[in-house]
Amino acid sequence: MSTSTLRQQQPKSAFRSILPHEPLDFHKYDDNGYIHLQGAFEPRKKSKSVDDNGPSDNPPPTFLWKTSAKLQQALLMTLKDDYQRFQLPFPVQSIEVVDPSPPYTKVRLQYSTPEQAFRIHTVWRILQLSPHDLLFSNLHTPNEGNHDAPSISTHPCQVTMITSKPLPCNDDSTCWSRSNPPKFRRLLHDHNDQEERSLTRFVYVTGLVNVDLAKQQFTDENENNWFQEDHFSMLQALRDVFGRDVEIFLPSKKKVVPSDDHSQSPSFDMQSCHLGFRSPQVAQRVVETLQGQTVHWEHPTASSFPSITSSPLFLDYVTITQKSRAKQRARDSGTNLEKGEPSRPECTSSTNDITVPGLLVIEDYVTGEQENILMAILTGPQAPWAPQQRNKSQTGSVKRKVQHYGYVFDYQTADVLRDRTITSLSSEGNPANCPPLPAVTGAAPAIDEDTLMDSLIQQGKGWDVLAHLIEKTRHYPFPVPGEESATRTTFYPDINQLTVNQYKPGEGIGSHVDTASAFGDGLISICLNSGIVMEFRKVGSGDVGPPIKKLVYLPPRSLVVMSGPARYEWEHQIVTRRTDTHNGVVLPRGLRVSLTLRTALALDGTPLPRVESNLFPPSWEVPEVQAKKNALMTPDTERDHVHAVYDAIATQWHHTRGKRGVLWPEATQFLQALPKGSVVADVGCGDGKYFPAIWEAGSIVIGTDISRPLLVTSYQADFGDKVADTRKVSPHRQDLQTRPAVAVGDCMSVPFRSKSFDAAICIAVMHHLSTRERRIRCIEELVRIVKPGGRINVQAWAMEQEQESRRRFAAKDVFVPFNAQPKYLEKVSAGQSSHAMPSESDAASKSVAELYSEAYENSDYDEQKGLVIFHRYCHLYHAGEMEEIVRQVAGVRIIASGYESGNHFVILEVMDCDVTVSTT
Numbered sequence: 001m002s003t004s005t006l007r008q009q010q011p012k013s014a015f016r017s018i019l020p021h022e023p024l025d026f027h028k029y030d031d032n033g034y035i036h037l038q039g040a041f042e043p044r045k046k047s048k049s050v051d052d053n054g055p056s057d058n059p060p061p062t063f064l065w066k067t068s069a070k071l072q073q074a075l076l077m078t079l080k081d082d083y084q085r086f087q088l089p090f091p092v093q094s095i096e097v098v099d100p101s102p103p104y105t106k107v108r109l110q111y112s113t114p115e116q117a118f119r120i121h122t123v124w125r126i127l128q129l130s131p132h133d134l135l136f137s138n139l140h141t142p143n144e145g146n147h148d149a150p151s152i153s154t155h156p157c158q159v160t161m162i163t164s165k166p167l168p169c170n171d172d173s174t175c176w177s178r179s180n181p182p183k184f185r186r187l188l189h190d191h192n193d194q195e196e197r198s199l200t201r202f203v204y205v206t207g208l209v210n211v212d213l214a215k216q217q218f219t220d221e222n223e224n225n226w227f228q229e230d231h232f233s234m235l236q237a238l239r240d241v242f243g244r245d246v247e248i249f250l251p252s253k254k255k256v257v258p259s260d261d262h263s264q265s266p267s268f269d270m271q272s273c274h275l276g277f278r279s280p281q282v283a284q285r286v287v288e289t290l291q292g293q294t295v296h297w298e299h300p301t302a303s304s305f306p307s308i309t310s311s312p313l314f315l316d317y318v319t320i321t322q323k324s325r326a327k328q329r330a331r332d333s334g335t336n337l338e339k340g341e342p343s344r345p346e347c348t349s350s351t352n353d354i355t356v357p358g359l360l361v362i363e364d365y366v367t368g369e370q371e372n373i374l375m376a377i378l379t380g381p382q383a384p385w386a387p388q389q390r391n392k393s394q395t396g397s398v399k400r401k402v403q404h405y406g407y408v409f410d411y412q413t414a415d416v417l418r419d420r421t422i423t424s425l426s427s428e429g430n431p432a433n434c435p436p437l438p439a440v441t442g443a444a445p446a447i448d449e450d451t452l453m454d455s456l457i458q459q460g461k462g463w464d465v466l467a468h469l470i471e472k473t474r475h476y477p478f479p480v481p482g483e484e485s486a487t488r489t490t491f492y493p494d495i496n497q498l499t500v501n502q503y504k505p506g507e508g509i510g511s512h513v514d515t516a517s518a519f520g521d522g523l524i525s526i527c528l529n530s531g532i533v534m535e536f537r538k539v540g541s542g543d544v545g546p547p548i549k550k551l552v553y554l555p556p557r558s559l560v561v562m563s564g565p566a567r568y569e570w571e572h573q574i575v576t577r578r579t580d581t582h583n584g585v586v587l588p589r590g591l592r593v594s595l596t597l598r599t600a601l602a603l604d605g606t607p608l609p610r611v612e613s614n615l616f617p618p619s620w621e622v623p624e625v626q627a628k629k630n631a632l633m634t635p636d637t638e639r640d641h642v643h644a645v646y647d648a649i650a651t652q653w654h655h656t657r658g659k660r661g662v663l664w665p666e667a668t669q670f671l672q673a674l675p676k677g678s679v680v681a682d683v684g685c686g687d688g689k690y691f692p693a694i695w696e697a698g699s700i701v702i703g704t705d706i707s708r709p710l711l712v713t714s715y716q717a718d719f720g721d722k723v724a725d726t727r728k729v730s731p732h733r734q735d736l737q738t739r740p741a742v743a744v745g746d747c748m749s750v751p752f753r754s755k756s757f758d759a760a761i762c763i764a765v766m767h768h769l770s771t772r773e774r775r776i777r778c779i780e781e782l783v784r785i786v787k788p789g790g791r792i793n794v795q796a797w798a799m800e801q802e803q804e805s806r807r808r809f810a811a812k813d814v815f816v817p818f819n820a821q822p823k824y825l826e827k828v829s830a831g832q833s834s835h836a837m838p839s840e841s842d843a844a845s846k847s848v849a850e851l852y853s854e855a856y857e858n859s860d861y862d863e864q865k866g867l868v869i870f871h872r873y874c875h876l877y878h879a880g881e882m883e884e885i886v887r888q889v890a891g892v893r894i895i896a897s898g899y900e901s902g903n904h905f906v907i908l909e910v911m912d913c914d915v916t917v918s919t920t
Ligand SMILES: O=C(O)CCC(=O)C(=O)O
Pocket: 499, 501, 509, 514, 525, 526, 572, 594, 596
């Protein structure tokens, strides 16, 4: 077989962001300079207003840049031909739209040198150019003033400087390649640190800002501009004084400002940082020259800003801690230090001369959009994870998570469980039943497969997309590897089993040949979200002589087929590592999800019957799940991914969202239209965001919510100056806000008497209910507590989001991440000892985010950003869906419905049921 059949390539987006602390050593970057622009480049038609008869049948959005070439052309016109009009110092050389299809969100700009790209990206941050600025004049507008004229996002694009060059290689004392900076230790005079002082190239510096002076010089606004974009300007200013090739490690946590001093802003708190110089000699020179000196930091681009004056600087030598050093060494060799796994520093390029007969990689087998929606369903709230993950397999314990469809593969016996009727436990813990394979619905459609897939994606129908992908794979003409002319093809029409594997960075699969009696020839694996290096080893090689190995990079969205020798005579494995090295480039692994499609065999070697269903999501019930059928019992998904999350994030939620007090105009209008003195129930009131609006409308509110910590914030609210107008009440109502009436309660069984309210609102609650029965029940409860003639306003998130909104939902049932800052979590846990907080010994070896994430079940963490990530369950409503739910409830009519700011709403009127009953 020729190596060309193995279509291995450099991964498509080999570009990486230049890290903030990295020295700006332009010679080490590419010859050209690159930046990424991120924004909503896709124009949208202005939406028509929704009338009271319910939402209109809005057609799916049409994309105005039909191809990326069109957008590219339009951008070239502004950034190349007309760049001076935008006050940009250089013309762009070329532009590449990174997304393969609309909606386009990411664009790569090439400038002639890295210096140019750096200047441009600095200027861009000041100019805050948006897609509207760049593209509006290029949009075709047939009639001036036409309401259908397309509009385009006015949000400033995000800019990042990028390079295709890997991070500089490390020696023991260099940390340039670390995306999470090391920890430092001061070198003491009265210690055995004298020798280290002369050897270290790291320095601690403090006194960066003379706060007293700064307070006199700065207005709030220009101070914010100075420190915008996370200290970006400050980083540049420091480089002007300490040199371009200095590493700058800014403090990761901003100190908390004493709350009684509102005049002091947090930015001036940046007093100190760590610096890494080229060599100990440079470090010494800087310490000697700048010790005790006062310096001025000039703003990098806007000379109109005052410069910042430092206090007399204090500099001292530091060194990286032993632990950081060891961690770094481990990371460089691709090892996960904590888990003590073996180091595998091999590189794919070293095996170029070896071929694996029968191995075929097809790149871009799935599109980016398909990948998104598949990720959303397979890692989302409806994903049927199998319990096998806790068991030992023949090749070690299965740490990664798996889902099986069609038939279960039992890792203990390394065999397929053929009798699906065994719902009890077959071999030590594994039920043989599992969800059926998703099947395509109905007859073959008249439209082509791609159009059909696009329309399914638009509708958020991820399980149908999976079904179509499986069906496509059954009929795909795979070129027979090794045939010189690619004329001969083969098919795998009997595929009847899917295994979904989810690998976190650092997880893998041991070396194995898939059991020959369990599965037929042709093992197919589709790779989603993150690429990976798969290692193939010729069976028996290595017993005598060196092992024959081939390392193959599988890019995201690719498909790999193992047939013939590759299937039976070579083992495959994914080594447990956090990075892969491919053609000399270190690629950090992300979360990888693979779809392994196989033909499970009966004992006589023929394919087992296909077990499939077009009822989605694929249902699969183990006995304990069946026992929980009562719709009123909180499903695990809501308990773990709604209730627990809001309890944990209450403080931050109130601080960052509630206080801002952004209310939906439609809901405010509803409240204002109520007769004065109305008694209003706010079901799912959270931190009482709507209370002030209700009081201002002259009504009385009683709130209920299932999250006690959130309710607590509603009456412990700190209504300082920073509270938005929508959250302020006039002085004569101020008394109310310190003592609102609230009760903990479940919206499945609202803790209020029937017919006791004049009105009710239920805002942003229904999208957290995970079954149809529970959504209907919630409406029933609202109708029950409101008097006949009273009104109800219900709002929930819509599947359809506006073009310029950052919010996009890939599927109808999703996990939406909430990034929590540990400082807020601490407050919640202080009063409740249920979350085990870090012990001293843990605290030394783990990041704060990791420690907190361990304390909160079902959370992840982002070490780089220092955030704990919670996953909130959400069900997104289609236009008309809410109305359909309401129609299942007696005694209520819909008087209005519509769409506003990413939400669907309905306004209901409770009917006089007693009258209805008496007349029949
Ligand atoms: O994750 C993959 O791509 C391979 C999985 C695999 O080899 C298996 O499940 O047998």
